[in-house]
Amino acid sequence: xAKAAFEHFSSILGASFARDHSINLDSIDPRHxxxxxxxxxxxxxxxxxxxxxxxxxxxxxxxxxxxxxxxACWP
Numbered sequence: 422x423a424k425a426a427f428e429h430f431s432s433i434l435g436a437s438f439a440r441d442h443s444i445n446l447d448s449i450d451p452r453h454x455x456x457x458x459x460x461x462x463x464x465x466x467x468x469x470x471x472x473x474x475x476x477x478x479x480x481x482x483x484x485x486x487x488x489x490x491x492x493a494c495w496p
Contacts, residue, residue, distance in 0.1 A: 469495065 472495065475481055475488035 472488065472491050475491070477488050480487050
């Protein structure tokens with residue numbers, strides 16, 4: 422069954438090709454990041470800056486509140 426599935430999808434998707442680009446994960450050094458800032462709460466200025474960058478007519482979350490609503494109701 423597995424062989425039949427493999428052959429079926431191989432014929433649909435085609436052969437694999439060598440990739441021209443690769444990522445050298447050894448060059449990433451997590452010690453260079455200061456993660457302490459991730460624990461601090463967002464400031465009101467940071468939130469307002471993010472709200473101003475929202476595209477009009479779009480709801481950034483599942484609550485359905487649009488950028489226009491957030492701007493109109495911002496204290």
